[in-house]
Amino acid sequence: MVTNKTYAASAADIKKNWYVVNADGQTLGRLSSKIAKVIIGKHKATYTPNVDCGDFVVVVNASKVKVTGNRLDDKKYYRHSTYTGGGLKVESLGNLLGQGKVDKIIRAAVWGMIPHNRLGRRMITKLKVYGGSDHPHVSQNPQEMTI
Secondary structure: OOOOOOOOOOOOOOOOOEEEEEOOOOEHHHHHHHHHHHHHOOOOOOOOOOOOOOOEEEEEOHHHOEOOOOHHHHOEEEEEOOOOOOOEEEEEHHHHHHHOOHHHHHHHHHHOOOOOOHHHHHHHHHEEEOOOOOOOOHHHOOEEOOO
């Protein structure tokens, strides 16, 4: 009798790699979906849903990301201070880009594509976003990832 066993990765089996993504001229949603796939670990053959088997992603030139349509004015980011009557803060995508808060934009887009639980909160820490072309993660020897 032949028994087939399903492979299930453990935390000790996972090897974390580092990747650099150049966001210059990339569309926000398409870029974010590729980043989320790598952070979750779905690009690996050893993917296991209940284990953090993804890799680190460093995004450079994030200030040069592009959006299509009227999203600069129409897309809104909401947060609430939990105070009653007037604690709602609303910012548009164009306003955040003008203030140079591109890490918030890409992080929010990727966060919407990963699980919203303890595992997802651990996964989002592997995303490093920088507006310029330099980053402090050179010592990790990141590989260039093409989108």
